[in-house]
Amino acid sequence: QVQLQESGPGLVKPSQTLSLTCTVSGGSISSVGYYWTWIRQHPGKGLEWIGYIYYSGSTYYNPSLKSRVTISVDTSKNHFSLKLSSVTAADTAVYYCARDPGGIAAPGEYYFDYWGPGTLVTVSS
Amino acid sequence: SSELTQDPAVSVALGQTVRITCQGDSLRTYYASWYQQKPGQAPVLVIYGKNNRPSGIPDRFSGSTSGNTASLTITGAQAEDEADYYCNSRDSSGNHLSAFGGGTKLTVL
Numbered sequence A: 001q002v003q004l005q006e007s008g009p010g011l012v013k014p015s016q017t018l019s020l021t022c023t024v025s026g027g028s029i030s031s032v033g034y035y036w037t038w039i040r041q042h043p044g045k046g047l048e049w050i051g052y053i054y055y056s057g058s059t060y061y062n063p064s065l066k067s068r069v070t071i072s073v074d075t076s077k078n079h080f081s082l083k084l085s086s087v088t089a090a091d092t093a094v095y096y097c098a099r100d101p102g103g104i105a106a107p108g109e110y111y112f113d114y115w116g117p118g119t120l121v122t123v124s125s
Numbered sequence B: 001s002s003e004l005t006q007d008p009a010v011s012v013a014l015g016q017t018v019r020i021t022c023q024g025d026s027l028r029t030y031y032a033s034w035y036q037q038k039p040g041q042a043p044v045l046v047i048y049g050k051n052n053r054p055s056g057i058p059d060r061f062s063g064s065t066s067g068n069t070a071s072l073t074i075t076g077a078q079a080e081d082e083a084d085y086y087c088n089s090r091d092s093s094g095n096h097l098s099a100f101g102g103g104t105k106l107t108v109l
Helices: none
Strands: A003-007 A018-025 A035-041 A047-054 A059-061 A069-074 A079-084 A093-100 A119-123 B009-012 B018-023 B033-037 B044-047 B061-066 B069-074 B083-090 B098-100 B104-108
Touching: A003 A093, A018 A035, A018 A093, A018 A119, A035 A069, A047 A069, A047 A079, A047 A093, A047 B083, A047 B098, A059 A069, A079 A093, B009 B018, B018 B083, B018 B104, B044 B061, B069 B083
Parallel strands: B009 B104
Antiparallel strands: A003 A018, A018 A079, A035 A047, A035 A093, A047 A059, A069 A079, A093 A119, B018 B069, B033 B044, B033 B083, B061 B069, B083 B098, B083 B104
């Protein structure tokens, strides 16, 4: 059973960089075809896709966040990370990591089958 | 385009059938996936692909697509189905982008 777990500071100061890690257990982050994803949810609001890193290392980001986002992977630790720079109060949200099997099962079928429990990050001085 | 539109709220009487819809151009190319989220919890995948349910999801949940509209149908809604539901799809531009609908709050009366 694959499990994902987010970790990182729960409080970040404005203008600083938010850094989170998602540790994957029960499966290899290097497995062919998977997209390792970050998603966030502002308080009381809907889900927002931030971006993902493909098993090959290619990254894809939400255009609205692209200038501030970096997603990377550390295969030796079986985890992937999110960095969001120049944060403001508008970046206060619950951040989730998730796995997308990337159409392995069938072409055109993309979905997030495993999610972490989420971690609340508050941006405040 | 990756914009997906959902009705903000839908209600259903206990035991009745309800359909939650998601509209977007990308749905002509990619299937939607559907997620159930209860307060304070992470989203849970309930439908993916043409009409597939992950293990553990009751068979009262089903999915379909027609043109640019994907639907999540709950046949015989239960009290525990009261939740927020989100659709998701890849962007049809080929840029590997993804997007969620705004979510639908389902109330079971």
